[in-house]
Amino acid sequence: MGTAASRQPRLLALVFAGGAVGTLARALLESAFPVGPGAFPWTTFGINIGGAFSLGLLLTVLARLGPDGGWRQAVRLGLGTGLLGGFTTYSLLAVETLQRLPLVGLGYAIASVVLGVAAAGLGVRAARLVVREPRP
Helix, strand or coil: CCCCHHHCHHHHHHHHHHHHHHHHHHHHHHHHCCCCCCCCCHHHHHHHHHHHHHHHHHHHHHHHHCCCCHHHHHHHHHHHHHHHHHHCCHHHHHHHHHHCCCHHHHHHHHHHHHHHHHHHHHHHHHHHHHCCCCCC
16 A cells, blocks of 8 residues: 555645546536526536546556556545545535435435446446456
């Protein structure tokens, strides 16, 4: 394992920068595709499902390329924790769920969690098809 990010300002900066870019991208998408009151929040739903897939893909590719250190740790922290962490928004998922209770909100919450896990699994599977596991 690599050194803890909290002990390396360079790694913290990567998380911060990635988070800023991911948050900006999410905010731009939410502004470009606003959702009316009570309507199904397709924008947030798509962001979270796409982010889950991307994270599964990224982490599996990095794991198959070698141990979590050096440039792989920097990519994981900058793109995974930072960019995708800022891009996805499970706090907004919670707010939108409460705003749409009972039926739409409950369906939205369940679909988001179930399809998010499935999307992450598809990302892992896609990465396994593309990147071979390293030989011992």
